[in-house]
Amino acid sequence: MSVLREMFENLLSRPITILYPKEKVPIPAAFRGRIAIADDKCIGCSKCSLVCPAQVITMVDGPRNVEFRGKNLARKKRPQVKLYKCIRCGLCERHCPAGAITLKHELSGSGTDREVVVT
Amino acid sequence: MPEVVIPIGPHHPALKEPVNFRIIADGEKIVRLELDLSYNHRGVEKAAEQRDFIRVLPLLERVCGICSHSHATAFAKGIEEIMQIGIPPRARYIRTIIAELERMHSHLLWLGVAAHLIGFDTLFMWTWRDREAVQDTLEEMSGNRVHYNINEIGGVRCDLTPSQVNAALARLPLLEERVNTYVDMVNSEETLLIRFRGVGRLSKEEALRYGTVGPTARASGIDYDTRKDDPYLAYSEAPWNVVTDSNGDVFGRTRVRVRELQESLKIVRFCLENLPEGPIRVPAPKNAPKGEILSRYEAPRGELAHFIRTNGTDRVERIDIRTPTLANWTSVAMCLVNRNIADIPVIVAAIDPCLSCTSRITLVDNQTQKAGVIGFDELIRRYRSRNPEEV
């Protein structure tokens, strides 16, 4: 009769529902959210574009001088991500040699203008 | 009442995924049934032939949501064996931890769903509440509640920090207490006993003949668990036992799954406490040598087999996935005859069907615009016509 006892214990205690959005759920550090690209670190090697399983990263023009492993590099291209198609697998973050592309804690925002959802 | 056809599916509240049973029933008794799978066919095997080894793992993970890690690990382990690289012990332990946590979340999910199907919503709410602890642990470790993407060819993608290990260990005692409650409940709760006992009985010979795997087979007394019979990852080092039962009906399958939860907790605790230090991956070559391998893995639902053929490039030439649910469907069709309509959801749920995993075969004829399945004799005939030197 453990079911009966637990039922009545539950009746007299608080429910465990988290009343979102008043109460929030704690987000762990490893959470894979929206992609963010640090423009001052990216060296334009295209590795993120090559490993993406969903093929959402394309390399567009973006020349810039970047410091990488003690040397100065003249970057030619930078990545552009279709955020609305990204499956947030984290492979780009794992394979980037410069640590320029990371997955943040926010989820991808929604918007009506294409510019909002393509970085 | 004369014989009537009751369509269970493709859309039905009892099913989580589309499958078509056409039940021919006489009153409340089932006379025979006609089974039609493949509503969830997505062409994953073909899509996998076009992606290299880094990009194919997330695709294979998405064959199924609940046993995602099983597919990815089975593939990764197969490719690593073809390439003949050994992964470091820390990576093996991390893969085992995630695998057993996945087994726990799958079995708790199943317990809730089985309870919901007999109308016992209270147990459904409670098991899914406890499953949240497992999901929180998985999210802390890998970043996502399903589709963990923890595997790479050569090791794991990310490491476990000491705080993550401690947080996971802190959740284990509560889970152990709750799982022990469920073991007691399954053995003593009247509603579960009365609906599950005697339903869908499979004797040991029948289970072997129909090719059942996983907890369905172990409930009929067959002592077969890929983790013990063909050990991989850290299963030969952790102390655990294969769980079998002699009942052979849905009640036996419930008992097997709930006791497997206890065994999984033991393995997770051992691996978390004895996590070896060291690197988490070794560099893997880009191309795999030519070869064929059958990689077997014990998914939560049973034995999963990936047949992989490589040809020296950085992609697979052919991958064939034989999921445990596919092996268990025959036993469902056999068990359902002469039972009540009310037992259909119970017997179907007892094999823990995952139809996203199952639908691997469909045959589409462009000329006649028809779709169907290939029978076994036709399969043999086609093989022989293509390989005349082997006949």
Added chain:
Amino acid sequence: MTDPVSGLIYVFIFPGFLFLFIYALFLAFLDRKIAARMQQRVGPPFFQPFADFIKVLGKEVIDPAGVDRVVFDAAPLVALAAVMTAFLYVPVTGNSPLAFQGDLVVVLYLLSLPTLVLFLLGWLSRNIFSAIGGIRAVTQLFIYEVPFFLALLTPALMAGTWSVSEIVLWQQKNLWFVFLQPIGFIVALVGLQAKLERRPFDIPEAETEIVAGPWTELTGRRLAVMDLTIDLSLVVGSALVAALFLGGPLIPWAIAPAWLEGIIGFLLFLIKTLAVLLILSSIKVATGRIRIDQLNDIGWKYIAGASIVQVGIVLVMNYLWVYA
């Protein structure tokens, strides 16, 4: 008979239909809230059953092909009318002014009408799931109705009258029937759970097996009316059990001002029906559904057996009473 104005107020406002409507929605809310809290969920807010009723009323009515639309529209209204009429004979604040000898039988008969309407709807729907559900509803009716009737007739046997209001008066002078006939009380509660088609007896409406049984093809205002009928039967059933076994709205001693007696009686009515609801909700939360053949087993072996034993005990007690 009282004067027509107060009679009309009794029937339509309080404690008649308007009160019944409000109280039914309140008890439906409490039932869901208690069930939710027992499962550690939050549960719906207090106006949820009312909001559901209004929402479903406004939905589109879909007629399946070949279905007799007139009967499909009228049948839920017949069920609703039956249950509302049954409530008039159950004492709420004192005796019912409409009471007459034999109104217990009328109430029991009216309370079985919704199940027959469900069978009719299941048969009319031209849908295999509804037909199976309708057959299960009638099978269940046959199984639990005999013990339920017997358990509710034993108070009448002991009180020597066929009117609910007079049974309540008898309990006021003597002892509550829950102490004199505990087996009958338990059988009445189980029978009530089966009549209301709640777990473990919600076999006709088994969502995971036959979609929704006879409710499958009900949409829009028809579904709203049938839902309301079930909610009203919960009130009528609990009020009936409270009146027959827990002493109804009368207390064992008299209190001086008549209006105070009325108010206290009403409060007692509320408390007793809430107690019955708590027991029914606990049964609903603690169990799962059983199969119709298992209900057949349990119903005829244990429940009917217990009710027959109870009748036997009552006859013996009556005999001893007369001779003592």
